[in-house]
Amino acid sequence: MTEQPSEKKLKYIDSHCHINSTLRENKIETSLEEWEKFYKTFPDSFECCINVNFTPELIENGIIYTKNTNNVYSGVGIHPLNADLWSEDVKTTILRLKKEDDDTLKNNNSNNIKDTPNRIVGIGECGLDYSHWSKIEKSIQKQVFIEQIKLAHELHLPLIIHTRDAEDDTWEIFEKHLPLDLEVHIHCFTGTKDFAAKVLEKYPNVYFGFTGVCTFKSGKNIREAMEIVPLNRILVETDSPFLAPVPFRGKVCNSGMIPHILKVMAKTKNIPEEEMYQHCYENTKRLYKIP
Numbered sequence: 001m002t003e004q005p006s007e008k009k010l011k012y013i014d015s016h017c018h019i020n021s022t023l024r025e026n027k028i029e030t031s032l033e034e035w036e037k038f039y040k041t042f043p044d045s046f047e048c049c050i051n052v053n054f055t056p057e058l059i060e061n062g063i064i065y066t067k068n069t070n071n072v073y074s075g076v077g078i079h080p081l082n083a084d085l086w087s088e089d090v091k092t093t094i095l096r097l098k099k100e101d102d103d104t105l106k107n108n109n110s111n112n113i114k115d116t117p118n119r120i121v122g123i124g125e126c127g128l129d130y131s132h133w134s135k136i137e138k139s140i141q142k143q144v145f146i147e148q149i150k151l152a153h154e155l156h157l158p159l160i161i162h163t164r165d166a167e168d169d170t171w172e173i174f175e176k177h178l179p180l181d182l183e184v185h186i187h188c189f190t191g192t193k194d195f196a197a198k199v200l201e202k203y204p205n206v207y208f209g210f211t212g213v214c215t216f217k218s219g220k221n222i223r224e225a226m227e228i229v230p231l232n233r234i235l236v237e238t239d240s241p242f243l244a245p246v247p248f249r250g251k252v253c254n255s256g257m258i259p260h261i262l263k264v265m266a267k268t269k270n271i272p273e274e275e276m277y278q279h280c281y282e283n284t285k286r287l288y289k290i291p
């Protein structure tokens with residue numbers, strides 16, 4: 001019997017989330033055992049997620065979720081709101097974790113990131129945040145951002161960028177420091193259509209991640225920017241525990257809510273939902289080399 005399109009198995013990857021904070025916000029103990037219970041509440045279409053570890057402590061501890069599970073990959077770096085915590089020690093730790101992965105692959109004669117202990121697939125999130133939350137001097141944020149651009153380039157890993165209320169300075173750093181071919185995920189894109197257009201024109205490997213914000217009534221500008229992002233450069237993410245999509249606004253967000261974001265993305269791009277799932281799924285796998 002031929003499979004009906006509606007029966008086709010949809011799969012998705014949450015390309016950016018924070019497992020530790022999500023468990024904590026749900027008042028659940030932050031452990032691998034609890035995560036394994038928690039993700040079983042997600043829809044069957046959930047395949048895996050990229051857990052972004054953005055402080056020195058999380059970089060050391062957040063990788064517990066990648067051990068012995070099949071559905072977590074790691075981003076490691078320093079968030080602009082924590083830019084004062086960047087140090088040579090942090091860099092050394094990241095290099096060590098990546099080396100553990102590389103050595104494991106070499107010893108097993110494998111190129112499958114699933115076989116590695118830490119599953120480091122990206123550097124970040126890093127960037128600039130000039131919103132009212134920020135207490136860190138702009139000069140420090142810029143320097144720490146540039147350091148992590150260099151690190152991603154050196155390690156041949158995609159760069160995960162967080163930029164908020166800082167488009168002009170982000171662009172200036174792009175022009176001076178971002179290698180043209182570097183693979184980049186601009187996460188939780190809430191920027192302008194003009195900025196997106198500028199980036200798309202110059203950088204062939206930059207992807208735009210959209211969160212629950214695109215489902216908000218107030219997210220009109222974001223949906224307008226999304227309209228110009230080609231389908232092969234678009235990603236879906238939750239940034240959980242933050243930014244739960246409609247109809248969960250005000251609740252703690254988790255990777256199980258992705259279908260609600262994909263629904264709005266499909267509508268915005270005027271394509272069937274299944275196609276939106278497919279594009280985001282394939283783009284995430286291609287960018288982060290997830291098998």
Ligand SMILES: [Zn+2]
Binds near residue numbers: 016239
């Ligand atoms: Zn994040």
